[in-house]
Amino acid sequence: MDDNKTPAxxxxxxxxxxTSARIGLMRSGQGISTRVMLEFQIxxxxxxxxxxxxxxxxxxxxxxxxxxxxxxxxxxxxxxYLMDPGLGRRLASDAVIAGDAFEAVIVVADxxxxxxxxxxxxxxVHALRAHMSDWKIAPIVIAEQARVAIGDxxxxxxxxxxxxxxxxxxxxxxxxxSVGAYLTWAPLVGRSDSERNCVSNIRHPGGxxxxxxxxxxxxxxxxxxxxxxxxxxxxxxxxxxxxxxxTTPPSIGDDPNAG
Amino acid sequence: MPAYSTDISGTRYRFANVRAVLSAAxxxxxxxxxxxxxxxxxxxxxxxxxxLADMPLQVFREDMVIPYEDDEVTRLIxxxxxxxAFAPISHLTVGEFRNWLxxxxxxxxxxxxxxxALMPEMAAAVSKLMRNQDLIAVxxxxxxxxxxxxxxxxxxxxxxxxxxxxxxxxxxxxxxxxLDGLLLGSGDAVIGVNPASDSTAxxxxxxxxxxxxxxxxxxxxxxxxxxxxxNTMELVESGAPVDLxxxxxxxxxxxxxxxxxxxxxxAEAQEATLSLRRNPSSDTxxxxxxxxxxALSADAHHGVDQQTLEARAYAxxxxxxxxLVNTVVGFIGPEYLFDGKQITRAALEDHFCxxxxxxxxxxxxxxxxxxxxxxxxxDTLLTVLAVAGVHFVMGVPGADDIMLxxxxxxxxxxxxxxxxLSLKPAPEFETWLFDRALMGPDGRIAxxxxxxxxxxxxGRLPDGR
Numbered sequence: 001m002d003d004n005k006t007p008a009x010x011x012x013x014x015x016x017x018x019t020s021a022r023i024g025l026m027r028s029g030q031g032i033s034t035r036v037m038l039e040f041q042i043x044x045x046x047x048x049x050x051x052x053x054x055x056x057x058x059x060x061x062x063x064x065x066x067x068x069x070x071x072x073x074x075x076x077x078x079x080x081y082l083m084d085p086g087l088g089r090r091l092a093s094d095a096v097i098a099g100d101a102f103e104a105v106i107v108v109a110d111x112x113x114x115x116x117x118x119x120x121x122x123x124x125v126h127a128l129r130a131h132m133s134d135w136k137i138a139p140i141v142i143a144e145q146a147r148v149a150i151g152d153x154x155x156x157x158x159x160x161x162x163x164x165x166x167x168x169x170x171x172x173x174x175x176x177x178s179v180g181a182y183l184t185w186a187p188l189v190g191r192s193d194s195e196r197n198c199v200s201n202i203r204h205p206g207g208x209x210x211x212x213x214x215x216x217x218x219x220x221x222x223x224x225x226x227x228x229x230x231x232x233x234x235x236x237x238x239x240x241x242x243x244x245x246x247t248t249p250p251s252i253g254d255d256p257n258a259g
Numbered sequence: 260m261p262a263y264s265t266d267i268s269g270t271r272y273r274f275a276n277v278r279a280v281l282s283a284a285x286x287x288x289x290x291x292x293x294x295x296x297x298x299x300x301x302x303x304x305x306x307x308x309x310x311l312a313d314m315p316l317q318v319f320r321e322d323m324v325i326p327y328e329d330d331e332v333t334r335l336i337x338x339x340x341x342x343x344a345f346a347p348i349s350h351l352t353v354g355e356f357r358n359w360l361x362x363x364x365x366x367x368x369x370x371x372x373x374x375x376a377l378m379p380e381m382a383a384a385v386s387k388l389m390r391n392q393d394l395i396a397v398x399x400x401x402x403x404x405x406x407x408x409x410x411x412x413x414x415x416x417x418x419x420x421x422x423x424x425x426x427x428x429x430x431x432x433x434x435x436x437x438l439d440g441l442l443l444g445s446g447d448a449v450i451g452v453n454p455a456s457d458s459t460a461x462x463x464x465x466x467x468x469x470x471x472x473x474x475x476x477x478x479x480x481x482x483x484x485x486x487x488x489x490n491t492m493e494l495v496e497s498g499a500p501v502d503l504x505x506x507x508x509x510x511x512x513x514x515x516x517x518x519x520x521x522x523x524x525x526a527e528a529q530e531a532t533l534s535l536r537r538n539p540s541s542d543t544x545x546x547x548x549x550x551x552x553x554a555l556s557a558d559a560h561h562g563v564d565q566q567t568l569e570a571r572a573y574a575x576x577x578x579x580x581x582x583l584v585n586t587v588v589g590f591i592g593p594e595y596l597f598d599g600k601q602i603t604r605a606a607l608e609d610h611f612c613x614x615x616x617x618x619x620x621x622x623x624x625x626x627x628x629x630x631x632x633x634x635x636x637x638d639t640l641l642t643v644l645a646v647a648g649v650h651f652v653m654g655v656p657g658a659d660d661i662m663l664x665x666x667x668x669x670x671x672x673x674x675x676x677x678x679x680l681s682l683k684p685a686p687e688f689e690t691w692l693f694d695r696a697l698m699g700p701d702g703r704i705a706x707x708x709x710x711x712x713x714x715x716x717x718g719r720l721p722d723g724r
Contacts, residue, residue: 011438011713011717012435012439015431015432015435018429018431018432018435019425019429019431019432019435019436019661020661021423021425021432021435021436021439021656021657021659021661022656022657022658022659022669023435023436023438023439023656023657024439025656025657025671027671027706029678030671030674030675030677030678030703030704031671031674031675032657032669032671036657040634040657040658040659043659044628044633044634044666047628048628050628051628051629082592082593082594082629083289083293083593083594083597084293084594085293085556085592085594086293112629169664170592170627170628170629170664170665171628171629171664172628172659172660172661172663172664172665173628173659173661173666174659174661175426175661175664178426178664192516192517192557193517193557194516194517194518194519197457198457199456200426200455201426201427201455201662206426207426207427208426208427208455231519232487232489232519235457235458235459235490235493236456236457236458237458237459237460238458239460
């Protein structure tokens, strides 16, 4: 390959440990060099594959290490899930979810990346349990082919004050394993997105560290309990310990300029 | 309610109302199928277009797609209609309107003066009778020029939003992407960050970071942190350097409620932002984003097809005299726009309808990893949009947005399209690039950056202090 370095790219060395953004790429004319283009295609192929990955519910339940309930949305398969989001927001008609009045329910949902929750949900859940020891928390619900709003259905069946949905975010090129956390006070089918708070990009390495993510979620949960609401009326004023933020380079294309 | 029908080869096709005609006439897309609104066959789609072509434009003033009393966006559209400006075309059918728009005797100025208060449903209707080349040819005629610190929308210019997002809002990470973009000539429409966090404190920090950088290096551009409008209003109150106030908007009152806004909130935000007088000579301080499918996504579509609702969102935007409007066309996913073909069509429709309604239209040429699209689709779309005269596109490092997890256009993509179509950045920004030797005499971005400037830029960055 005909790639050659330019002086400009060297100035980005110092930031490569801070950001996985594709900065300082080698140019060919106005465009990018062959090597850079092909590295993009590797990442794209990996992201496409992550979208179609399947949740291993047994392994996940084992890693969560406590009472769990495995359930399924109304979407029979991934294609139906992708083409009709409504199916992923509802429980399957044969789903059995009910329980005593719990204060909080934690739902672990595959979303658009089962890889993400498979990898990070256990650490987040363990940390949440520690932070939220004064909450009466229902058994953890594992939901397949699920979207965020499935938490409304699940939370209301438990009569819970708060539902926390940990869900695999849409895979990007540098991160196919980001978890998003959505908090909804007084979950009820039909809640709108503006009635939720979100902590996004939880992953390690490269994103918001699961420990900090969990602390942020717990902060929001406490604030939600205080104000008895979530959504745009609840401003996220959590201040995380900056020194714990992830600073590890991305796993894909560590050295995008290697010629 | 009048019914509409037409006969093709002995079969009669009937449509209950204007809404049904518009839905069935729309080019095929997954979102309309999902809503149960799409034509059930290709021939039914053409039948709807035949009906639409013969429909007088006046019909849209009588048969509302969403009732006046149910929806404040309809009330905005109806109450803001300018019958006097509309008079020259008030006798036309939708089919004749298409011919009029394409006619060599119809200049961009005439279109602008006639359509300044056009109903968005009329814009959507005519777009459904237009092929892609028609959408390009007419949009290209229309000039919408807006000025804040730069001037966007001039002929022969293509601007970019520098989008230096970072998954943890790291100031250092954002600054690094910003530096890369500036060295590659990006950022003349706006330097705009999507924050990962809802925190107003962090949004304020990011605004100050960009603003200090801009002031120190005398970069002629504007900055924006794309957080909820209520957060931005808090920032305005706290004295943060808010150049532009951002908000996502949609074409129905109920969908806007899903975004946590209404017209009053937008009006308050506009007023508050104007009161800062960040650029005393500019009265255009709003930045809106839209995208087909947002109303259906919020279950707030009232049985109206997604492209017509998108055009209605432009009526909301128009009310607040925005500096920038951006249709984030491929972001929403395959349930609304399935593949590269549908994304391309929707982008051209949005760009055309926005321009027709007088807006400075940018397009986020983009796709997600769960849609059936790739870089080749985006190259084609970027090229045709630039031919159509798009105001701005995004500039993301390597096309990979590491916070929002989707692919948009890169800094290099903008260089490519400017080069092949001889387009330049906004004039103020072009002068800055040239004076700082980032741009060579040939109008191309220099291969080797001005080292003095690079060092100065680095010195201003958080990690270089």
